[in-house]
Amino acid sequence: MIEEHLDFNLLRKCADCGACYNVCPSCLYIEGYDPRAVIKDILKGDFEKWLHSEHIWQCLECHQCLELCYQHYGFENAMTAMRLLATKKGIHPAQVKRGWDMFVKTGRLGEPAMGQRKRLGLPEPKKSGKEEFLKLLAIYKERKAQEKNRGEAEL
Numbered sequence: 001m002i003e004e005h006l007d008f009n010l011l012r013k014c015a016d017c018g019a020c021y022n023v024c025p026s027c028l029y030i031e032g033y034d035p036r037a038v039i040k041d042i043l044k045g046d047f048e049k050w051l052h053s054e055h056i057w058q059c060l061e062c063h064q065c066l067e068l069c070y071q072h073y074g075f076e077n078a079m080t081a082m083r084l085l086a087t088k089k090g091i092h093p094a095q096v097k098r099g100w101d102m103f104v105k106t107g108r109l110g111e112p113a114m115g116q117r118k119r120l121g122l123p124e125p126k127k128s129g130k131e132e133f134l135k136l137l138a139i140y141k142e143r144k145a146q147e148k149n150r151g152e153a154e155l
């Protein structure tokens with residue numbers, strides 16, 4: 001399950017290190033946000049409770065921890081893996097689903113404010129790449145369905 005998404009050897013070293021706490025903006029400014037606690041629980045196999053916590057959604061994906069990390073691994077990977085798992089289980093904030101729906105519909109996470117752009121003299125935004133994205137999504141879904149059918153046939 002979570003092991004598929006994380007390298008436990010690197011995560012163990014991260015649990016012993018903890019240096020990023022002092023450069024992580026979320027650690028410094030959001031009360032209760034502490035990937036060190038999440039990582040310790042992941043290593044103990046006691047991470048389920050964090051799937052319901054708002055803290056796993058408070059990582060800004062700013063990459064500060066990855067850039068500083070001597071093993072280029074740590075806080076961010078753990079938080080990303082937790083969010084992925086929560087999403088697979090359907091335990092995600094409503095905004096995540098809204099963002100996904102918007103992305104599938106428009107190829108963007110928000111529509112450019114054309115009036116504002118015009119006022120500021122900004123050029124027309126580039127095409128979003130929505131069509132290409134939808135083709136890739138269709139291929140992905142087809143492959144997943146094939147894998148599922150193969151798995152069921154082998155049972």
Ligand code: SF4
Nearest residue numbers: 024059060062063065
């Ligand atoms: S990526 Fe997330 S965990 Fe890493 S420093 Fe930024 S906010 Fe903190």
Ligand code: SF4
Nearest residue numbers: 014017018020069074
């Ligand atoms: S991400 Fe890297 S530098 Fe940060 S606490 Fe973990 S091992 Fe240490």
